[in-house]
Amino acid sequence: MxxxxxxxxxxxxxxxxxxxxxxxxxxxxxxxxxxxxxxxxxxxxxSPLSHVNSIEINGERLVPEEEILEITELDKYTNFWGVQAGELEKLLEEHQLINSATINKKFPANKITIEIDELNYVGYLKQSDLAVPLLENGNKLDGIPLADVSGSAPLLNNFTDYPNLQQLAVELNELPDYVHALISEIKWAPTSTNSQKLILFMTDGYEVELTARNFSELLTTYPSIVSQLDNGIDGVIKIDEGGAVFTPFNSDQPVKIDGGTE
The missing domain is CATH 1.20.5 (Single alpha-helices involved in coiled-coils or other helix-helix interfaces)
Incomplete structure (x- = not known):
C-alpha cells in the first residue's frame, strides 16, 4: 500500500x-x-490619432466662429479625450450674446460639434448719435453709430427713461418674425391717461398706436388688419383689446376694422 x-x-x-x-x-x-x-x-x-479631427459650429449668427474657437481653445492639436464638454459649455454661456451652448463628441471620427443658441437683437435704443443694441432678455450692448444699424431690428426712440424696457424686450421677442420685420421704429409717447403708449412706424407706411401692455398679442393682429385696408391710403391704426380703428392721414374720420384681438 x-x-x-x-x-x-x-x-x-x-x-x-x-x-x-x-x-x-x-x-x-x-x-x-x-x-x-x-x-x-x-x-x-x-500621437495625432488622439487629436480632434474636425470641429463643426452650428447656430451662430452674431458671434463669429473665430471667437467661439478662442473661448473654447479648440483646434486640431487638442486632445479629443481631454475635451470637457460641460466646462466648455459653461464658458460659452458666459458670453453676452449666447443663450445656451451644447457640445457633442463623436468617436471614432474625433469630431466636436458645437450647437449655439444666440440671444436675439429685438431693437436698437437711440441715444444721441448712437444705437444701443437691445437683447431679448433686456440686456444692452455697447452702442454703435446710427449709420451702422442694419435695419434688422426696429429703432427705439425716446426710451431713455422708460421703466419697463426688459418687459418690452420680451414682448418684441415674442412677435412672429414676419411682424417684427415690419416695424421700422418705435417711439414711447406717454400721455396723462396712458403712460405706456407706443407709436410704431411701419415699413409699409402705416403708423400704429397701442399700449405696451400685451404688446405682442395686440400687434400680432396687424397683418389681418392691414389686409382690409385700401392700398395706397396710409394712416394711423389704433389697436387695443376692443379691436382696431383706422384713420387716414388725409381724413379725421376713423373707420372700425375687423381683426382685432379676440
Missing amino acids: EQKRVVSIEDRIPKLKKERRKRTNRRLAIYLTVFFLLVFIVVYVQ
Missing part, C-alpha cells in the same frame, strides 16, 4: 509542475497584455 502511494505521488509531480508553469505563463501573459496596452495608450495619446 505504501509503495503504491509513493508511486502515485511521483506520478503527479510532473502534472503539478505543468500546472504551475501554466499559471505562471498565464500571469505573464496578463502582465504583458497590460504592459503593451498601457504602452499603446501612451503612444496613442501622444
